[in-house]
Amino acid sequence: MNIKIAHLYYDLMNLYGDSGNIKALKFYLEAQGMKVNVKRFSIDDEFSLDDYDVIYIGSGTEDNQKMVLNHLLKYKTTINKLIENNKFFLITGNAFELFGSKIIDMDGKEFKALHIFDFVSKQISKRKVDEALFKCSLINDYVIGFQNQSGTMEGKFNLFDVVKGIGSSEQNSKEGIHYKNFYGTYLIGPLLVRNYQFLNYFIKELISSKNKKFKFKKINQNFEKKAFEKVVNKEAN
Amino acid sequence: MKIVSIITGKIFILIGKMLHKGSSLPGQIALKINKNLFKSFKLPQIVVAVTGSSGKGSISSMIADILRKSGYTVAHNYKGSNLSAGIATLLLENCSLTGKINKQALVYEIDERYTKFVFKDITPQYVVISNICRDQPPRQGHFDLVFEEIKKALKPGMHLILNGDDPYLQKFVLNQNFPVTYYGIHKNSYSYKKSLFENLNLVYCPKCHTKLDYAYYQFENIGCYQCPSCDFKRPKIDYEITKLNYEKKQITINNQYTLHVPSNTLYSIYNTMASFTLASCLNIDIDNICTVISNTSNNQKNTSVYKYQKRLVHVLNNKNENASTFNQSLLYTKRFKGKKVIVIGWKEISRRYRFDDLSWLYDIDFEILTGLDIEKVICVGLHAFDIATRMKLAGINEKKIETFPNLDEAKDAIKYKTKGDIFAILNFDYVEPFNMLMEDENDEH
Numbered sequence: 001m002n003i004k005i006a007h008l009y010y011d012l013m014n015l016y017g018d019s020g021n022i023k024a025l026k027f028y029l030e031a032q033g034m035k036v037n038v039k040r041f042s043i044d045d046e047f048s049l050d051d052y053d054v055i056y057i058g059s060g061t062e063d064n065q066k067m068v069l070n071h072l073l074k075y076k077t078t079i080n081k082l083i084e085n086n087k088f089f090l091i092t093g094n095a096f097e098l099f100g101s102k103i104i105d106m107d108g109k110e111f112k113a114l115h116i117f118d119f120v121s122k123q124i125s126k127r128k129v130d131e132a133l134f135k136c137s138l139i140n141d142y143v144i145g146f147q148n149q150s151g152t153m154e155g156k157f158n159l160f161d162v163v164k165g166i167g168s169s170e171q172n173s174k175e176g177i178h179y180k181n182f183y184g185t186y187l188i189g190p191l192l193v194r195n196y197q198f199l200n201y202f203i204k205e206l207i208s209s210k211n212k213k214f215k216f217k218k219i220n221q222n223f224e225k226k227a228f229e230k231v232v233n234k235e236a237n
Numbered sequence: 238m239k240i241v242s243i244i245t246g247k248i249f250i251l252i253g254k255m256l257h258k259g260s261s262l263p264g265q266i267a268l269k270i271n272k273n274l275f276k277s278f279k280l281p282q283i284v285v286a287v288t289g290s291s292g293k294g295s296i297s298s299m300i301a302d303i304l305r306k307s308g309y310t311v312a313h314n315y316k317g318s319n320l321s322a323g324i325a326t327l328l329l330e331n332c333s334l335t336g337k338i339n340k341q342a343l344v345y346e347i348d349e350r351y352t353k354f355v356f357k358d359i360t361p362q363y364v365v366i367s368n369i370c371r372d373q374p375p376r377q378g379h380f381d382l383v384f385e386e387i388k389k390a391l392k393p394g395m396h397l398i399l400n401g402d403d404p405y406l407q408k409f410v411l412n413q414n415f416p417v418t419y420y421g422i423h424k425n426s427y428s429y430k431k432s433l434f435e436n437l438n439l440v441y442c443p444k445c446h447t448k449l450d451y452a453y454y455q456f457e458n459i460g461c462y463q464c465p466s467c468d469f470k471r472p473k474i475d476y477e478i479t480k481l482n483y484e485k486k487q488i489t490i491n492n493q494y495t496l497h498v499p500s501n502t503l504y505s506i507y508n509t510m511a512s513f514t515l516a517s518c519l520n521i522d523i524d525n526i527c528t529v530i531s532n533t534s535n536n537q538k539n540t541s542v543y544k545y546q547k548r549l550v551h552v553l554n555n556k557n558e559n560a561s562t563f564n565q566s567l568l569y570t571k572r573f574k575g576k577k578v579i580v581i582g583w584k585e586i587s588r589r590y591r592f593d594d595l596s597w598l599y600d601i602d603f604e605i606l607t608g609l610d611i612e613k614v615i616c617v618g619l620h621a622f623d624i625a626t627r628m629k630l631a632g633i634n635e636k637k638i639e640t641f642p643n644l645d646e647a648k649d650a651i652k653y654k655t656k657g658d659i660f661a662i663l664n665f666d667y668v669e670p671f672n673m674l675m676e677d678e679n680d681e682h
Contacts, residue, residue: 010435011435011437011440011441011448012440012441014435014436014600015374015379015436016374016596016597016600017436017595017596017597017598017599017600018596018599019435019436019599020596020598020599020630023599023630023631024630027629027630042448043441043446044447044448061379061380061381062381063381067441067446127378129375129592130592131592131593131594146375146592146593146594146595146596148374148375148378148594148596150378188596189595189596189599190595190596190598190599193599193626193627193630194595194623220635223622223623223625223626223629223638223640224622224626226622226640227620227622227623227625227626230622231593
């Protein structure tokens, strides 16, 4: 089976080790016997997202995020349609802001975003930085990560329950959005590396969407598991 | 108020000396008493500030050394206290009761984010900005924010000393008319054509957003760049290394001046060039500059190479949460042939805060290792499993990766169970413990 991954804006939205997600996906998809093709695109490219199984965007500086937004807006209708049609999206860091209705920068300037979801992002000068411990009902376990963000959001969120760390909006204790096969979170960097169970869940959903009867192999994740458990044991107790 | 704060500061310096404690406390107290303390000083004729993500200490020390050996008296915060209080202490240590600095030159290294507080009054004529790289994201946010902070501090008339090979530093001079003197390295046998690093601070033209072209790279996005759409390009370099020999630790500048450098790592050579260039701007005799630099011994804190039995041991000092330092070490490791044992580790990620960010491990291109003859990768410390995961995802065979909770437990694997040359890519907090482990000959083995 072939899996095609589109890594969008790999050279602009790569601020916090975001490419780790692509490395983990590729490694473990290949371990399941998939032929994985990662194609990288940026602002000088035109892309046909329909041809890909997974679309990934990571975090960038505030300037790079605006540059990317300007380019991505051309694909607004396509992206909306793809999400409705169950395409897999994994969005981390401030790329998540691109999928709300608008971004208001530190000077109060408004930027229209993709408006796939209704939330509004507001960038503030005092960054929010913390280690995160979330609960994720999809895997019935913890998700760990790191937050380093200039944004605060208003809207509805549902991907994670905040145990420690910062929620998407100040009003509630939820973080990120899960809608169909769209997974968006403001956690930065190597989310799928640090959370082997969430990675396995994502890979399972992805492969099953192409072949319901696929027989999954058990893969050694000893390092990942021990690294994960060390944090959870420290943070959750 | 001025005299009170200066006297109080001086008293605390005396107390500190009596207790054999040097710190930035005197400056801190004097700043508390007098918010305008920095306005109280009469500065000497030469004032040089050195800032940037890394290299501040080495560059400013070398500048101070060159000045001293050229006959100047120099005030320098050589202990590295580089925030406002540290610089205030330095000034208090070197001034009269009226605030007149009693040295001929003031050379201070300063934390990037404190330039805006200090430059206003302790105005340097020369500012060396070494680099702005991915460094301590939990504290700094990211490099663009650091850039903005320094930019705010720069005032017309300040003379900048910049690495012309670094396109990111060009952002300082895009719409400004600072006098600038550039240093750089000409194409040589170590330069390469195809980018080796993926997560870079700037790959698009800062003027027109077109992707930059490179004739060659020296490291990351440092090299000979040119925008295909506008006039943005590597500037004319005033002091350029035209010949570089790592083996002999020798460089030739502008085909004219040949000198020894203290260490054969690229960053150390760029740091040396920054000091050389600044000293040249001060009209110090170039032959004299060359002599001083050639006689500078290697700062063992940064890198050292020694033998353990028949194996070479390269100890490479890195800063956690700073991908560039690790990338430098990988590029250094790549220069050597033969079977290699890689040791990677640290005691803690940061002394500054309670939380652990591991994202930066994926900003480092450990993939470079997969092209080398790797016998083992030994991952040590609190985050050994995170490091091991990174190695695995970089493409290192899992069977070659071993994890240990501390250096003591890794000893057998490093000293006895492996044979290849050792490349210890360590955070600074593991350098000394590692060297002690290697020196210890009383092992029961």
